[in-house]
Amino acid sequence: MENLQEYTIKVYSENHIGLLNRLTIIFTRRKINIESLTTSEYHIPGVHSFTIVVNTSESMVKKVVQQIEKLVDVLKAFYYQTDNIIYQEIALYKVPTSALTHTNEIEKLVRQYNARILEVTPDYTALEKTGHKEETQELLEKLKPFGILEFVRSGRVAITKPMKELAVHLQEKEDATNYTNHTNITVE
Amino acid sequence: MKTKKDKPLYNVKSGQEITGSEALVLSLLEEGVDRIFGYPGGAIMPVYDALYDYLDKIEHILVRHEQGAAHAAESYAKILGKPGVALVTSGPGATNLITGLANAMIDSTAMVCISGQVPSGLLGTDAFQETDVIGITMPVTKWNYQITHPWEIPGVMAKAFYIASTGRPGPVMIDITKDAQFGKLKWHYEKCTKIRSYFPSPKVQPEKIDEAAKLINAAKKPLLIAGQGILISNAQQELETLVTKADIPVTTTLLGLSAFPSDHPLYVGMPGMHGNMAPNIKTNECDLLIAVGMRFDDRITGKLEEYAPQAKIIHFEIDPSEIGKNVPIDVPIIGDAKEALSLLIPKVKKTSHKEWITSFHKEYENEYDKVIRPARHSDQGEIRMDEVVHLISEKSEGKAIVVTDVGQHQMVTARNYRFKTSRSWVTSGGLGTMGFGLPAAVGAKVARPDREVIAFIGDGGFQMTIQELGTIAQSNLPVKIVVLNNSFLGMVRQWQDMFFDKRYSFTELVNPDFITIASGYGIRGRFVSDRKDLESAIDDLIKSKDAFILEVKVMKEQNVFPMVPSGESVSNMRIE
Numbered sequence: 176m177e178n179l180q181e182y183t184i185k186v187y188s189e190n191h192i193g194l195l196n197r198l199t200i201i202f203t204r205r206k207i208n209i210e211s212l213t214t215s216e217y218h219i220p221g222v223h224s225f226t227i228v229v230n231t232s233e234s235m236v237k238k239v240v241q242q243i244e245k246l247v248d249v250l251k252a253f254y255y256q257t258d259n260i261i262y263q264e265i266a267l268y269k270v271p272t273s274a275l276t277h278t279n280e281i282e283k284l285v286r287q288y289n290a291r292i293l294e295v296t297p298d299y300t301a302l303e304k305t306g307h308k309e310e311t312q313e314l315l316e317k318l319k320p321f322g323i324l325e326f327v328r329s330g331r332v333a334i335t336k337p338m339k340e341l342a343v344h345l346q347e348k349e350d351a352t353n354y355t356n357h358t359n360i361t362v363e
Numbered sequence: 364m365k366t367k368k369d370k371p372l373y374n375v376k377s378g379q380e381i382t383g384s385e386a387l388v389l390s391l392l393e394e395g396v397d398r399i400f401g402y403p404g405g406a407i408m409p410v411y412d413a414l415y416d417y418l419d420k421i422e423h424i425l426v427r428h429e430q431g432a433a434h435a436a437e438s439y440a441k442i443l444g445k446p447g448v449a450l451v452t453s454g455p456g457a458t459n460l461i462t463g464l465a466n467a468m469i470d471s472t473a474m475v476c477i478s479g480q481v482p483s484g485l486l487g488t489d490a491f492q493e494t495d496v497i498g499i500t501m502p503v504t505k506w507n508y509q510i511t512h513p514w515e516i517p518g519v520m521a522k523a524f525y526i527a528s529t530g531r532p533g534p535v536m537i538d539i540t541k542d543a544q545f546g547k548l549k550w551h552y553e554k555c556t557k558i559r560s561y562f563p564s565p566k567v568q569p570e571k572i573d574e575a576a577k578l579i580n581a582a583k584k585p586l587l588i589a590g591q592g593i594l595i596s597n598a599q600q601e602l603e604t605l606v607t608k609a610d611i612p613v614t615t616t617l618l619g620l621s622a623f624p625s626d627h628p629l630y631v632g633m634p635g636m637h638g639n640m641a642p643n644i645k646t647n648e649c650d651l652l653i654a655v656g657m658r659f660d661d662r663i664t665g666k667l668e669e670y671a672p673q674a675k676i677i678h679f680e681i682d683p684s685e686i687g688k689n690v691p692i693d694v695p696i697i698g699d700a701k702e703a704l705s706l707l708i709p710k711v712k713k714t715s716h717k718e719w720i721t722s723f724h725k726e727y728e729n730e731y732d733k734v735i736r737p738a739r740h741s742d743q744g745e746i747r748m749d750e751v752v753h754l755i756s757e758k759s760e761g762k763a764i765v766v767t768d769v770g771q772h773q774m775v776t777a778r779n780y781r782f783k784t785s786r787s788w789v790t791s792g793g794l795g796t797m798g799f800g801l802p803a804a805v806g807a808k809v810a811r812p813d814r815e816v817i818a819f820i821g822d823g824g825f826q827m828t829i830q831e832l833g834t835i836a837q838s839n840l841p842v843k844i845v846v847l848n849n850s851f852l853g854m855v856r857q858w859q860d861m862f863f864d865k866r867y868s869f870t871e872l873v874n875p876d877f878i879t880i881a882s883g884y885g886i887r888g889r890f891v892s893d894r895k896d897l898e899s900a901i902d903d904l905i906k907s908k909d910a911f912i913l914e915v916k917v918m919k920e921q922n923v924f925p926m927v928p929s930g931e932s933v934s935n936m937r938i939e
């Protein structure tokens with residue numbers, strides 16, 4: 176068995192109905208669990224980007240990316256190891272406001288972890304922290320003694336370190352493609 | 364599309380307002396479709412109604428089950444090299460296509476299937492005969508799309524045909540709501556020639572061709588495996604030119620049969636689980652393996668770790684995701700086989716590998732003595748499948764289009780029919796779909812009414828789609844059907860015999876009288892159980908101007924040999 180590792184897959188696609196479904200089928204069919212998935216519009220109009228995090232082997236992630244790229248509506252797909260991307264996740268925490276008023280521990284945590292207070296009501300206080308999973312998780316652990324009313328963490332968003340732009344990749348792919356039909360078969 | 368005399372194909376002018384249904388039919392005409400397979404129902408009725416005005420342009424073959432429409436369309440596509448079309452209703456009509464879509468997907472066949480759908484306002488309400496066709500067909504289609512507005516029809520249909528037939532071909536499913544069929548649009552059609560996110564056919568890289576030529580020119584013991592890719596890209600001529608020049612023995616995969624003439628001096632048979640001994644054994648002796656348009660399926664490679672470890676491998680393949688998927692490749696050549704082979708031919712040296720090729724012939728003689736001759740030419744005991752196929756191969760002069768179902772008879776047919784003409788073989792490879800044979804024979808005959816179509820089918824598989832006898836009768840298709848009846852699910856029984864201590868768990872069949880059933884459809888036939896009647900019955904089959912069924916009672920417990928047992932090395936062929 177090859178080593179499992181965390182890979183971040185970036186997919187650039189048309190914004191078409193059903194594409195997400197087609198993407199996830201590629202993973203489920205190979206019994207690969209998706210750790211996180213986020214999708215948003217890219218800065219090029221009409222293009223969508225997906226950031227997908229999986230734990231798998233290098234040979235498998237390679238095959239998966241090739242299968243993804245084969246989808247008609249996918250422009251291009253890549254996979255990266257963590258040191259080749261810049262990434263973040265965002266976490267929201269809801270704690271009872273009473274916990275804040277009784278001690279100044281929470282305020283300390285907010286400063287220490289570079290978190291933000293989003294909203295304070297007599298009942299609850301909403302906090303936000305952006306960072307890597309370990310960081311948002313650490314804050315969660317620290318807040319647990321004060322009572323967590325709600326917690327949520329987003330999927331990963333990532334930009335990549337390599338400088339080659341998508342448009343260049345696409346142009347190369349286009350230049351390397353024949354678009355015409357198969358030779359029309361003449362039946363003897 | 365215009366006809367030769369530049370007469371318009373239809374009388375609707377660009378910009379004219381027409382219904383969605385008519386637009387769908389006109390789109391088919393624009394794509395050069397003149398024959399389709401289908402079955403009507405509520406949600407597709409408007410299209411059937413529009414079709415009624417174009418019966419002189421499009422012949423519609425009414426099948427007896429939608430699975431039959433899919434298999435017939437696939438077979439049609441394989442024979443003609445253009446997309447087959449199936450037309451069905453929503454819900455059960457669409458779900459009945461699934462096996463056929465899966466079959467075409469794994470066997471890379473261009474197909475455009477169209478299903479009716481409930482009106483868009485009812486989508487997601489569990490309306491009568493509503494099924495999530497897009498969701499359910501996603502894993503078994505190259506692309507699918509649901510049309511909910513009439514004006515989407517021309518563009519989507521153009522895209523459907525383009526995607527189905529370019530690059531690595533595959534099935535496309537178009538689901539069209541009833542309101543989109545009834546609605547109006549201004550007619551305008553443009554063929555699709557490019558899609559921003561779709562890169563169908565990578566250009567062949569000349570450096571790779573040079574690398575390949577170097578390996579070929581240096582090889583002492585080269586072996587070429589030709590797959591279906593040769594037929595899809597129509598590269599039969601290039602293949603022959605290349606191997607004749609560089610004197611390379613050729614083996615064709617199950618789906619590649621008929622891409623290279625069986626009587627060619629360089630032809631060495633079929634590789635794989637029930638293939639010939641020479642190509643299997645020599646796979647592990649060659650110094651260079653040249654794979655063209657095939658995908659190293661496990662039925663060909665056997666145990667991967669022991670598949671050609673000594674050889675360098677060149678892989679010609681249009682789908683980049685196939686490179687290295689199963690077998691590590693030394694030189695990948697990504698692109699269209701015809702283009703790649705044409706570039707390669709001038710770069711290879713004219714050479715001879717006489718000794719190497721003779722070693723294949725020796726291996727064949729060995730196989731012939733031990734396996735082939737006893738099976739083809741036994742003169743006592745029960746009739747064997749091999750005898751029947753061999754005789755039909757001789758009597759049809761290797762010129763028929765041969766169709767099979769799935770099982771022992773399929774392997775026996777692949778081993779014993781000797782193809783003289785290309786594009787003459789239709790079988791279910793990757794999926795191994797029992798029930799494929801009879802509807803595939805329908806599709807082949809519709810594609811080539813001028814050619815003899817002979818279907819070899821087992822008694823098990825025949826009963827999976829036997830209702831298509833009705834299609835053959837109604838559409839007057841002179842298809843020749845050979846039922847090789849062993850009263851067993853033979854291939855499964857063989858595995859039980861070899862690997863499960865002969866525990867024949869639910870593989871014995873109590874069968875009806877097939878000749879009587881066929882005669883109920885008005886199809887004549889003969890039943891043969893005695894060897895002395897076989898030849899005259901085959902003559903009747905071949906001479907018949909109408910559909911004909913020949914049922915041969917064959918040896919009940921015949922095993923197909925040689926065999927590479929599942930998961931073993933291709934060098935370990937068992938002959939008993």
Ligand SMILES: Cc1ncc(C[n+]2csc(CCOP(=O)(O)OP(=O)(O)O)c2C)c(N)n1
Nearest residue numbers: 770771772795797821822823824852853854
């Ligand atoms: C739809 C389907 N169900 C089951 C199988 C498994 N299977 C493979 S071969 C075979 C036996 C086929 O028997 P028959 O049609 O009589 O042909 P024979 O092997 O005897 O030539 C079966 C059951 C299959 N391939 N397809």
